[in-house]
Amino acid sequence: MYLTGNGEWKSYMEHPGAMPIYTAREKMKQMSTEEAGQYMKNKKNQLRLIFWELTEGCNLKCVHCRATAQPQRNPDELSTEEAFRMIDEIAGFANPIIILTGGEPLYRPDIFEIAGYATSKGLRIALASNGTLINEEMAKKIKKAGVQRVSISLDGARQETHDQFRGIHGAFQTALNGARHLVNQGVPIQFNTTITTHNVQEIEQVMQLALDEKATALHLFMLVPVGCGAQLSATQMIPAAEYERVLNWFYDQSLKVPLELKATCAPHYFRIMRQRAKAEGIQVTSKTHGMAAMTKGCLAGTGVCFLSHKGIVQPCGYLPVEAGNIRRQTIQEIWEGSEIFSQLRDTANLKGKCGICEYRNVCEGCRARAYGMTGDLLAEEPFCIYQPKQAVSD
Numbered sequence: 001m002y003l004t005g006n007g008e009w010k011s012y013m014e015h016p017g018a019m020p021i022y023t024a025r026e027k028m029k030q031m032s033t034e035e036a037g038q039y040m041k042n043k044k045n046q047l048r049l050i051f052w053e054l055t056e057g058c059n060l061k062c063v064h065c066r067a068t069a070q071p072q073r074n075p076d077e078l079s080t081e082e083a084f085r086m087i088d089e090i091a092g093f094a095n096p097i098i099i100l101t102g103g104e105p106l107y108r109p110d111i112f113e114i115a116g117y118a119t120s121k122g123l124r125i126a127l128a129s130n131g132t133l134i135n136e137e138m139a140k141k142i143k144k145a146g147v148q149r150v151s152i153s154l155d156g157a158r159q160e161t162h163d164q165f166r167g168i169h170g171a172f173q174t175a176l177n178g179a180r181h182l183v184n185q186g187v188p189i190q191f192n193t194t195i196t197t198h199n200v201q202e203i204e205q206v207m208q209l210a211l212d213e214k215a216t217a218l219h220l221f222m223l224v225p226v227g228c229g230a231q232l233s234a235t236q237m238i239p240a241a242e243y244e245r246v247l248n249w250f251y252d253q254s255l256k257v258p259l260e261l262k263a264t265c266a267p268h269y270f271r272i273m274r275q276r277a278k279a280e281g282i283q284v285t286s287k288t289h290g291m292a293a294m295t296k297g298c299l300a301g302t303g304v305c306f307l308s309h310k311g312i313v314q315p316c317g318y319l320p321v322e323a324g325n326i327r328r329q330t331i332q333e334i335w336e337g338s339e340i341f342s343q344l345r346d347t348a349n350l351k352g353k354c355g356i357c358e359y360r361n362v363c364e365g366c367r368a369r370a371y372g373m374t375g376d377l378l379a380e381e382p383f384c385i386y387q388p389k390q391a392v393s394d
């Protein structure tokens, strides 16, 4: 069921485009600011999203890959039985959205067993794919397994840009074909685009492509210097001032484009959103800015965690610090007891300018970029140009 703009509950069968993943957003649009604030307070430090790297095996060789993907699956990856146990554990203490990722998650032959089992346990499943393995038959299986959205990585609006990044000629067209098969089956799609010097000039065209291809959402990612991205960052990371320009552009689009737009792993977008709204005399509420008004920039360890193909739990996939291992502890024990998560849950621990910034509770800076550049996950975000005006008191 989902809540309509008229306050009526309707079945998804009546409106397949409205997905359970986004019921929170719909609900919150109906709430007063106070109700929405209380709703989010109740959700504080609840596990809301798990990025589950089912395999590091992949058919592509993307230059910015977080996972440093391999052509072969690792023999030590979690077995089907371990995956089922994991799903039981998750369903026993939380109700997060699980994003099955990789590598390429469709590389695992038991992907639909795992997705179907999680769906049968009432968990909401999304899939992060490069799209190239999705033909009509695969799209039907994805639909049948109850997957509620598939995100497809698109690193440019043109074949040359995307293929060069993906390391395989023809990857752009096969990814688009995959997206079309999904749309034909009624599976909502999202495009994920990592912004680099290589494609920053094509962002407007990427947005138009997302509209043309009937995508439900476009998520823009800022490069994080981890995995293959570490070597790439020296030449491909756009300067902080350029990020500021892109995120301001993104804010303008978010107010007018009929597409769910999200700046991901660009936590200072949440500072920019508030600065812009203030300058324009608009109050940031769930009614004016939707879910973005009620969430914050970096959720690593506070609402989000990452589970590796070997069972290692991290705050996020780009932050390679081990909070625990599900082969030794339950996911609940790790989520509730990890020292790393507890450090991330108190913004008073932040250092440098993030530590004194008045926006730190809505932004927090990217802990992975801080870690990647300094080795300290609590250091200041290196790609934010903002100079805090005042020290915050707790």
Ligand code: SF4
Pocket (backbone or CB within 6 Å): 224, 264, 265, 266, 267, 297, 298, 299, 300, 304, 315, 316, 317, 318, 319, 365, 366, 367, 368, 369
């Ligand atoms: S640390 Fe936070 S902002 Fe940075 S990549 Fe991870 S989730 Fe994204």
Ligand code: SF4
Pocket (backbone or CB within 6 Å): 267, 268, 271, 353, 354, 355, 357, 358, 359, 360, 363, 364, 365, 366, 380, 381, 384, 385, 386, 388
């Ligand atoms: S200084 Fe840190 S907390 Fe403040 S806006 Fe920049 S990244 Fe966010």
